[in-house]
Amino acid sequence: DGGITQSPKYLFRKEGQNVTLSCEQNLNHDAMYWYRQDPGQGLRLIYYSQIVNDFQKGDIAEGYSVSREKKESFPLTVTSAQKNPTAFYLCASSSPDILNTEAFFGQGTRLTVV
Amino acid sequence: ELKVEQNPLFLSMQEGKNYTIYCNYSTTSDRLYWYRQDPGKSLESLFVLLSNGAVKQEGRLMASLDTKARLSTLHITAAVHDLSATYFCAGLETSGSRLTFGEGTQLTVNP
Numbered sequence: 001d002g003g004i005t006q007s008p009k010y011l012f013r014k015e016g017q018n019v020t021l022s023c024e025q026n027l028n029h030d031a032m033y034w035y036r037q038d039p040g041q042g043l044r045l046i047y048y049s050q051i052v053n054d055f056q057k058g059d060i061a062e063g064y065s066v067s068r069e070k071k072e073s074f075p076l077t078v079t080s081a082q083k084n085p086t087a088f089y090l091c092a093s094s095s096p097d098i099l100n101t102e103a104f105f106g107q108g109t110r111l112t113v114v
Numbered sequence: 115e116l117k118v119e120q121n122p123l124f125l126s127m128q129e130g131k132n133y134t135i136y137c138n139y140s141t142t143s144d145r146l147y148w149y150r151q152d153p154g155k156s157l158e159s160l161f162v163l164l165s166n167g168a169v170k171q172e173g174r175l176m177a178s179l180d181t182k183a184r185l186s187t188l189h190i191t192a193a194v195h196d197l198s199a200t201y202f203c204a205g206l207e208t209s210g211s212r213l214t215f216g217e218g219t220q221l222t223v224n225p
Contacts, residue, residue, distance in 0.1 A: 031211035042202070043157075043215045050211045058212075090156060094206065094213060101164060103147055103206070103213060105157040 002027045006091050006106035012114045013078065013085060021076045021109045023091035029104075030095055032074035036060060037088040046089075049074055078111065086113050116141050116207045120216035127193050128224055135219045137186040137203035145206040146186045148177050150199045151218070157202065160188075193223045 004025045013019045023032065031050050035043040045058030049068040063082025068074055074093075078085045088110050094103035117140035127133050137146070145164055149157040161170045163179035163186060170177050174197065176189045186203055204215045 031213075033213055035215075042217045045212070045214070048212060056212075092157075092213065094211060096211060098164075101145060101162045102159055103145075103162075103204070104159060105149075108156045 004091060004093055004104055004106035006089075006109050008109060009107065011109055011111045013111060014114060016080045018077055018079050019111070021078070021089055021091075021111070023074045023076065023106055024072055025074075025093045025104075025106075026072060027093055027100075027104065028071070028095070029093035029100070030071070031093060032068070033092045033094075034058075034064075034066065034074070034076045035090045035092065037090060043090065046076065084113075085111055087111060116143060116205050116212065116214045118203060118205050118214050118216040120203055120219050122219060123217055124220050124222075126222045126224060127190075129194055130192050132192065133190050135188040135190075135201055135203075135221075137188070137216055139184050139186075139205045141184075142181075142208045143184075143205035144208050146179050147204045147206070147213075148186070148188055149202045149204065151202065152199050160201075190221075195223050195225060197221060198223045 007022045033048040034046040044060050046064050047066040049055035065077045090108050091106040119138045121136050148160040151157050161177040166181040168179045174191045179186045200218045200220045202218045
Protein backbone atom coordinates (compact mmCIF):
# COMPACT_ATOMS: atom_id res chain seq x y z
CA ASP A 1 0.00 0.00 0.00
CA GLY A 2 1.20 3.51 -0.79
CA GLY A 3 1.73 6.01 1.97
CA ILE A 4 4.05 8.13 4.07
CA THR A 5 6.03 6.67 6.95
CA GLN A 6 7.50 8.79 9.70
CA SER A 7 9.86 7.43 12.32
CA PRO A 8 10.28 7.32 15.16
CA LYS A 9 6.83 7.96 16.62
CA TYR A 10 8.36 9.35 19.83
CA LEU A 11 11.81 10.92 20.20
CA PHE A 12 13.61 12.36 23.18
CA ARG A 13 16.43 14.85 22.79
CA LYS A 14 18.95 16.03 25.30
CA GLU A 15 20.02 19.64 25.45
CA GLY A 16 22.61 20.45 22.78
CA GLN A 17 21.96 17.30 20.77
CA ASN A 18 21.06 17.06 17.09
CA VAL A 19 18.35 14.58 16.13
CA THR A 20 17.04 13.44 12.75
CA LEU A 21 13.41 12.63 11.96
CA SER A 22 12.75 10.27 9.08
CA CYS A 23 10.07 10.67 6.39
CA GLU A 24 9.69 8.17 3.54
CA GLN A 25 6.97 8.02 0.88
CA ASN A 26 6.17 5.49 -1.85
CA LEU A 27 3.47 7.55 -3.54
CA ASN A 28 5.80 8.81 -6.31
CA HIS A 29 5.08 12.36 -5.13
CA ASP A 30 7.46 15.10 -6.20
CA ALA A 31 6.83 17.54 -3.34
CA MET A 32 7.46 16.88 0.34
CA TYR A 33 6.93 19.06 3.40
CA TRP A 34 7.78 19.35 7.08
CA TYR A 35 5.46 21.09 9.53
CA ARG A 36 5.66 21.77 13.22
CA GLN A 37 2.58 21.77 15.44
CA ASP A 38 2.57 23.04 19.01
CA PRO A 39 -0.23 22.05 21.43
CA GLY A 40 -3.53 23.65 20.48
CA GLN A 41 -1.98 25.40 17.51
CA GLY A 42 -2.03 25.12 13.73
CA LEU A 43 0.66 23.87 11.35
CA ARG A 44 3.75 25.94 10.64
CA LEU A 45 5.87 25.17 7.59
CA ILE A 46 9.53 24.41 8.29
CA TYR A 47 10.89 23.33 4.89
CA TYR A 48 9.53 22.00 1.64
CA SER A 49 11.00 20.40 -1.45
CA GLN A 50 9.59 20.32 -4.96
CA ILE A 51 12.20 18.07 -6.55
CA VAL A 52 15.25 16.02 -5.64
CA ASN A 53 18.31 18.03 -4.54
CA ASP A 54 16.26 21.20 -4.06
CA PHE A 55 14.39 22.59 -1.06
CA GLN A 56 13.07 25.91 0.23
CA LYS A 57 12.76 27.43 3.67
CA GLY A 58 9.31 27.77 5.12
CA ASP A 59 8.23 30.18 7.85
CA ILE A 60 10.24 28.74 10.76
CA ALA A 61 13.39 27.17 9.23
CA GLU A 62 15.86 28.48 11.82
CA GLY A 63 17.41 25.65 13.83
CA TYR A 64 16.36 22.99 11.32
CA SER A 65 18.01 21.42 8.27
CA VAL A 66 16.82 19.03 5.55
CA SER A 67 18.12 17.05 2.59
CA ARG A 68 16.45 15.57 -0.48
CA GLU A 69 18.86 13.10 -2.02
CA LYS A 70 16.11 10.71 -3.11
CA LYS A 71 12.58 11.33 -4.29
CA GLU A 72 11.22 9.02 -1.59
CA SER A 73 13.02 10.53 1.39
CA PHE A 74 13.02 13.92 3.11
CA PRO A 75 14.72 13.72 6.54
CA LEU A 76 14.56 16.64 8.97
CA THR A 77 17.39 17.38 11.41
CA VAL A 78 16.56 19.38 14.51
CA THR A 79 19.83 21.03 15.48
CA SER A 80 21.02 22.32 18.84
CA ALA A 81 20.34 25.82 17.51
CA GLN A 82 16.61 25.16 17.82
CA LYS A 83 16.03 26.34 21.37
CA ASN A 84 12.48 25.08 21.82
CA PRO A 85 12.12 21.91 19.75
CA THR A 86 9.45 20.15 21.80
CA ALA A 87 6.53 19.75 19.37
CA PHE A 88 4.65 17.40 17.06
CA TYR A 89 6.35 17.14 13.65
CA LEU A 90 4.37 16.20 10.56
CA CYS A 91 5.63 15.23 7.13
CA ALA A 92 3.46 15.44 4.01
CA SER A 93 3.77 14.88 0.28
CA SER A 94 1.92 15.97 -2.84
CA SER A 95 2.16 15.78 -6.61
CA PRO A 96 1.62 18.46 -9.30
CA ASP A 97 0.05 15.77 -11.48
CA ILE A 98 -3.60 16.60 -12.17
CA LEU A 99 -4.38 12.88 -11.93
CA ASN A 100 -2.70 12.55 -8.54
CA THR A 101 -4.11 15.39 -6.52
CA GLU A 102 -4.07 14.13 -2.94
CA ALA A 103 -1.66 15.47 -0.32
CA PHE A 104 -1.08 12.94 2.43
CA PHE A 105 0.43 13.12 5.89
CA GLY A 106 2.54 10.71 7.88
CA GLN A 107 1.59 9.70 11.42
CA GLY A 108 3.87 12.28 13.00
CA THR A 109 6.84 12.31 15.36
CA ARG A 110 6.46 13.69 18.86
CA LEU A 111 9.76 15.24 19.96
CA THR A 112 10.46 16.04 23.59
CA VAL A 113 13.51 17.72 25.10
CA VAL A 114 14.66 16.07 28.31
CA GLU B 115 2.58 34.33 -1.08
CA LEU B 116 -0.66 32.50 -0.36
CA LYS B 117 -2.44 33.34 2.89
CA VAL B 118 -5.27 31.16 4.21
CA GLU B 119 -7.76 32.25 6.86
CA GLN B 120 -10.43 30.15 8.51
CA ASN B 121 -13.39 31.15 10.58
CA PRO B 122 -14.60 30.51 13.09
CA LEU B 123 -11.58 29.21 15.01
CA PHE B 124 -13.79 27.64 17.65
CA LEU B 125 -17.24 26.21 17.09
CA SER B 126 -19.50 24.58 19.64
CA MET B 127 -22.71 23.15 18.31
CA GLN B 128 -25.52 20.87 19.31
CA GLU B 129 -26.15 17.52 17.77
CA GLY B 130 -28.58 17.70 14.88
CA LYS B 131 -27.72 21.28 13.93
CA ASN B 132 -26.14 22.55 10.71
CA TYR B 133 -23.16 24.84 10.42
CA THR B 134 -20.53 26.09 7.97
CA ILE B 135 -16.79 26.65 8.32
CA TYR B 136 -15.30 29.26 5.99
CA CYS B 137 -11.87 29.29 4.37
CA ASN B 138 -10.66 32.41 2.56
CA TYR B 139 -7.43 32.51 0.60
CA SER B 140 -5.49 35.46 -0.72
CA THR B 141 -4.19 34.55 -4.16
CA THR B 142 -4.77 32.02 -6.90
CA SER B 143 -4.51 28.49 -5.64
CA ASP B 144 -4.29 25.30 -7.69
CA ARG B 145 -6.08 23.16 -5.14
CA LEU B 146 -7.93 23.53 -1.90
CA TYR B 147 -7.75 20.78 0.69
CA TRP B 148 -9.78 19.99 3.79
CA TYR B 149 -8.38 17.85 6.60
CA ARG B 150 -9.58 16.51 9.91
CA GLN B 151 -7.34 16.14 12.97
CA ASP B 152 -8.28 14.25 16.13
CA PRO B 153 -6.41 15.05 19.37
CA GLY B 154 -2.89 13.64 19.36
CA LYS B 155 -3.24 12.33 15.81
CA SER B 156 -2.04 13.29 12.35
CA LEU B 157 -4.16 14.88 9.64
CA GLU B 158 -6.70 12.84 7.71
CA SER B 159 -7.55 13.95 4.19
CA LEU B 160 -11.24 14.77 3.66
CA PHE B 161 -11.57 16.58 0.33
CA VAL B 162 -9.56 17.98 -2.57
CA LEU B 163 -11.25 20.72 -4.60
CA LEU B 164 -9.74 21.60 -7.95
CA SER B 165 -11.98 23.92 -9.90
CA ASN B 166 -14.54 26.68 -9.53
CA GLY B 167 -17.90 25.37 -8.44
CA ALA B 168 -16.49 22.05 -7.27
CA VAL B 169 -18.62 20.35 -4.63
CA LYS B 170 -17.78 17.15 -2.79
CA GLN B 171 -19.74 15.31 -0.14
CA GLU B 172 -18.93 12.54 2.28
CA GLY B 173 -21.52 11.64 4.86
CA ARG B 174 -22.53 14.73 6.83
CA LEU B 175 -19.73 16.87 5.39
CA MET B 176 -19.90 18.82 2.15
CA ALA B 177 -17.13 21.03 0.77
CA SER B 178 -17.39 23.61 -2.00
CA LEU B 179 -15.05 25.97 -3.82
CA ASP B 180 -15.63 29.41 -5.32
CA THR B 181 -12.39 30.47 -6.99
CA LYS B 182 -13.73 33.89 -7.97
CA ALA B 183 -14.48 34.74 -4.35
CA ARG B 184 -11.39 32.81 -3.19
CA LEU B 185 -13.60 31.00 -0.72
CA SER B 186 -14.13 27.40 0.27
CA THR B 187 -16.75 26.18 2.70
CA LEU B 188 -17.15 23.03 4.75
CA HIS B 189 -20.80 22.48 5.59
CA ILE B 190 -21.83 20.18 8.40
CA THR B 191 -25.32 18.70 8.25
CA ALA B 192 -27.11 17.33 11.30
CA ALA B 193 -23.96 17.20 13.39
CA VAL B 194 -23.12 14.17 15.54
CA HIS B 195 -20.63 13.87 18.39
CA ASP B 196 -18.22 11.84 16.23
CA LEU B 197 -17.57 14.92 14.12
CA SER B 198 -15.86 16.65 17.04
CA ALA B 199 -12.30 17.38 15.82
CA THR B 200 -10.17 20.17 14.42
CA TYR B 201 -10.69 20.93 10.74
CA PHE B 202 -8.04 22.53 8.56
CA CYS B 203 -8.17 23.94 5.08
CA ALA B 204 -5.01 24.32 2.98
CA GLY B 205 -4.18 25.84 -0.38
CA LEU B 206 -1.53 24.72 -2.87
CA GLU B 207 0.17 27.71 -4.48
CA THR B 208 -0.08 28.02 -8.25
CA SER B 209 3.60 28.87 -8.53
CA GLY B 210 5.68 26.20 -6.85
CA SER B 211 4.35 23.58 -4.50
CA ARG B 212 4.05 25.40 -1.21
CA LEU B 213 1.12 24.05 0.83
CA THR B 214 -0.25 26.66 3.22
CA PHE B 215 -2.69 25.94 6.06
CA GLY B 216 -5.36 27.94 7.78
CA GLU B 217 -5.36 28.19 11.58
CA GLY B 218 -7.84 25.39 12.00
CA THR B 219 -11.40 25.26 13.38
CA GLN B 220 -11.89 23.35 16.61
CA LEU B 221 -15.35 21.82 16.42
CA THR B 222 -17.16 20.46 19.47
CA VAL B 223 -20.51 18.76 19.00
CA ASN B 224 -22.49 18.55 22.22
CA PRO B 225 -25.25 15.99 22.89
